[in-house]
Amino acid sequence: MDAMYDTPVLPDESATKYRSLEDNLGEPLDRLAETKLRWKCDLHVLPAITVLYLLAFIDRVNIGNARIQGLEKDLKMKGHDYNVALFVFFIPYILFEVPSNILLRKIAPSTWLSSIMFCWGVVTVCQGVTQSYAGLIVCRFLLGLFEAGFVPGCIYLISMYYQRYELQWRINLFFCAGILSGAFGGLLAFALANMAGVAGYNGWRWIFIIEGLGTVVIAAVSKFFIVDWPETSKFLNDDERHLLLRRLRIDVAEAKMDRLDKKAARRIFGDWKIYAGITMYFGVVNTGYSISFLTPTILKELGWTSIRAQVLSIPIYIVSCSFTLLAAFTADRLRHRYAFTMIGVLVATVGYSILLAQQRVPVSARYLAVYLITVGGYITQPVTLVWLNNNMGGHYKRSVSSALQVGIGNCGGIVASNIYITSQAPTYRVGYAVGLGLLWLCGMACTVFFVGLRMENKKRNNGGRDDRYSLPEEELENLGDDHPRFRFGY
Secondary structure (H helix, E strand, O other): OOOOOOOOOOOHHHHHHHHHHHHHOOOOOOHHHHHHHHHHHHHHHHHHHHHHHHHHHHHHHHHHHHHOOOHHHHOOOOOOHHHHHHHHHHHHHHHOHHHHHHHHHHOOHHHHHHHHHHHHHHHHHHHHHOOOHHHHHHHHHHHHHHHOOHHHHHHHHHHOOOOHHHHHHHHHHHHHHHHHHHHHHHHHHHHHHHHOOHHHOOHHHHHHHHHHHHHHHHHHHHOOOOOOOOOOOOOOOHHHHHHHHHHHHHHHOOOOOOOOOHHHHHHHHOOHHHHHHHHHHHHHHHHHHHHHHHHHHHHHOOOOOHHHHHHHOHHHHHHHHHHHHHHHHHHHHHOOOHHHHHHHHHHHHHHHHHHHOHHHOOHHHHHHHHHHHHHHHHHHHHHHHHHHHHOOOOHHHHHHHHHHHHHHHOHHHHHHHHHOOHHHOOOOHHHHHHHHHHHHHHHHHHHHHHHHHHHHHHHHHOOOOHHHHHOOHHHHOOOHHHOOOOOOOO
16 A cells, blocks of 8 residues: 555544544644653664664675685686676666655555565676676666665655654664674674685685575564564554554644656755755765775785675774764754765765875774775765655655655766776775765765755744645645745755
């Protein structure tokens, strides 16, 4: 059934009870009941999909660990072949984001998310047994296809359960699974590399095979743990569901978009905020992918062995996760986003600057630079996702905007897979310079977004959008965040 954030579609036997939702929005909420509801949602919504995201990110970036364990040599790769293998993942990953979110609305999240996870687990195993470079390319393409809808789908699902200024903390908890995957991925790769020779397979093959099999097994049971839309979730009773829907409606005022007609489509695809959000994410996601793909390689080229490079990548991600959660907690408490995006940009800028001058700094400073880039990037990246989501009013607007932001924004991953050229190792001047430039593109987009939202709020406070009240009732009730009563957060 359709998941309707703004106008819930409910079973007939519950329709009468929930029809009163519009009539009692002005009644005060029971704060104790709200607290209990949030805790219950935290225990049911986040754990399952967070574990899945951990596995998704490991399966996506473990090629970086496999590379330093002999992948290129065994598959006779040369020149830019590794970059092409990274690049091909993003073609289907970008193209299928929006279609996947459309399917997610038609299929129960528990069914859709567990199914695509099962498929990418199988493909990951296939990467471990392929005997040719062409086989690796096919596997990378299919991996991108099946993983395409996972992140925007999960972000959309989480946003269905929380108010706007409860969302950053929850999204960052989810996002930290991707960060920690760098730590666990390195630790796991360290262990699996010692399986070299088992069944005649080199260590890099066991990295793919074991991690893929783990994904398949967890996918098979995840169907029973992933929650569905609030209107049908079994972990909520009727009173809790009623309270949840009231809280969400109060949070967005009259910003509804229940119909995707021509006027609604024009409002969605003509909204400058969505394109600013895409640019923000595009600029910073390059940093996230660069670090995930290249941290083991960068550390190895500092003069360390492959095994030591794997192990020393672990604390980088643990520290980054800690700062990411601290930023999320503070951002929700302060109900502010912009400053945190810029803090991350500035921290990562220092790291890029050190690596650009790496021939004149000691190894310890270069190792510190990897910390700074990772911490800065992972502070900014999840904030850009939540910030756009916070300022999208209406079910359809939120669904499409999250898919477009993650989908088109992931072109930054294509850039990341092509700017670190093997012939430029170990300095990677082009890669670091482009990464720094894109990071500041993100910073500029964040600034434009911040200034634009402030100006629009000021205009609405002064009655500058009140003319929209004269629109036909049918259009007025489907304006989304264009409704004059909606106020933007920054």
